[in-house]
Amino acid sequence: MKTRIEHDFLGEKEIPANIYYGVQTLRAVENFNITGCSINSCPEMIEALAYVKKAAAQANMELGVIPAEVAKGICAACDEIIAGNLHEQFPVDCIQGGAGTSTNMNANEVIANRALELMGHEKGEYQYCHPNNHVNCSQSTNDAYPTAFRLALYNKLTTLMDAMGYLQKGFAAKGAEFADVLKMGRTQLQDAVPMTLGQEFAAYATTLGEDIIRVREARQLITEINLGATAIGTGINAPADYSRIATTALRNMTGIDFTTSANLVEATWDTGAYVQISGVLKRVAVKLSKICNDLRLLSSGPRTGFNEINLPKMQPGSSIMPGKVNPVIPEVVNQVAYDVIGKDVTVTLAAENGQLELNVMEPVIANALFQGVDMLRRACLVLQDRCVSGITANREHCRALVENSIGIVTALNPIIGYEKSASIAKEALETGGSVYELVLKHNVLSKEKLDEILSPENMMHPRFIRN
Structure with a gap:
């Protein structure tokens, strides 16, 4: 295999001649064999890095900091990466030391070497286009990496909202389909008062809609970026007006309304937006898990459980019990929720551990949020489909449970009082008789009045009947 020699201030290394990354990326690959998952598993992050480098090159060209030919080569290389090419050239582990420096240098080296080829030079001829001097010009990892992180996360959150909306529509459709299915509502797993199955499923749609709004609100927090802050927010090594020009270029390229933080020093170390987003993801996970718990309960049985609904049969449920089918889809979504809740702890601790002018723990924050968003998105799609x-x-089983329930005695409270209602409920429980029969037996109400009060359909909306 042909190789080329590259060097950094630590020494020289042989690089395969056909590889676009360079010496600093190779050192990172050797140092950070942690998760077994490289940044090329997150194409949104690679494309976001290319957008940031392209915006920087355009600003540097406009300000006369780098030659136009070099800037155009960089932009062309970035366009290829944005189009999905060269992603396999990003082998650095997602979790790494150095606050993302290895990821940033991976992008710098790949872009530089591809730009060199487009300019008619060989890989490694950095005198014509250098990873640091040209691709990373007017930047630091500490502003380029978090800006790319925010762009990638913004796009991922958008796909999550789409998936949540898809699931929301699914629940709403079932709400309409089951609008006439009378069933018993329950509190503390005990009979409460009648409702419809449609009301239950419509409530699931509503809660998902609320969380889509919360995700959208949290996503807005990451449109404030620190591009141009360079190392710690002072803008050292960047020309005047670079931040404005580069941010404008990024906004125009992505269509996202990015703004420059009012205080770049604060913005360079602050990770509060990630904590809030993680909290919202935890909220979504908790809601989804609650819904899946309900689906498992409502479908339990089929002979000895609630058995009010039937879930699609996806696979045999046991290696020993023939005919058993488990609620495997709700179960897997439950497990996704637990994992996302755990990732919230990771994000919280990593954000808290920022020290002085930089939080070096952003790679693990990015990994946790990217994985959490992806898992929730897939869980929504799987749950619906x-x-x-x-x-x-x-339907008939649901109605039979209502008619045999003690819970319908609640409707008698306004007419016969709590004490008499409780007495009838107690007798019904002890004797196995129905509330309806006992009210007539004791001449508490006439049959006509009782039929009006205990009509299950009349107990699903605000209603007060006086004696």
């Missing part, structure tokens, strides 16, 4: 869309209702 392989579970919610195929749910059916056991």
Whole structure:
């Protein structure tokens, strides 16, 4: 295999001649064999880095900091990466020391070497286009990496909201389908008062809609960036007006309304937006898990559980019990939720451990948020496609449970009082009789009045009937 020699201030290394990354990337690959998952597993981050480098090159060219030919070569290389090329040239582990320096240098080296080829030179001929002097010009890892992180996270959150909206529509459709399915509502797993299955599923749609709004609000926090801050927020080594020009270029390229932070020193170390986003992701996870718990309960049985709904049968449920089918889709979404909740702890601790003018823990924050968003997005899609869309209702069973429930005695409270209602409920429980029969037996109310009060359909909306 042909090789080329590259060097940094630590010494020289042989690089395969066909590889676009360079010596600093190779050192990072050797140093950070941690997760087994490289940054090329997150194409949004690689494309975001290319957008940032392209915006920087355009600003540097406009300000006369780098030659136009070099800037154009850099921009052309970035365009290829944005289009999905060369992503395999990003082998650095997602979790790394150095606050993202290895990821930033991976991008600098790949872009420089591809720009060299486009300019008619060989890889490694850095006198014509240098990873640091040209691709990283007017930048530091400490502003380039977090800006790319925010751009990638913004795009990922957008896909999450799309998936949540897809699931929300699925629950809303079931709410409409089950609007006439009478069932018993429950509190503390005990009979409460009647409702419809449609009301139950419509509530799931509503709660997802609320969380889509929360994700959108949190996403807005990361449109404030520190591009131009360079090392610690003072803008050292960047020309005057670079921050404004580069941010404007990034905004124009992405269509996202990025703004420059009012205080670049604070923005360079502050990770509060990530903590808030992580909290919102935890909220989404908790809501999804609650819904999946309900689906598992409502479908439990089929002979000895609630058995009010049927989940699609996805696979055999046991290696020993023939005919058993488990609620595997809600179960896997539960597990996704637990993982996302755990990642919130990781983000919290990493954000808290920022020291002085920089938080060096951003790589683990990025990894936790990227993975959490991806898992929640896939969970929403799987839950809708392989579970919610195929749910059916056991209508007659649901109605029979209502008619045999002690809970309908609640409707008698305004007419006969709590004490007499409780006495009838107690007798019904002890004897196995129905509330309806006992009210007539004791001449508490006439049959006509009782039918009006205990009509299950009349107990699902605000209603007060006086004696």
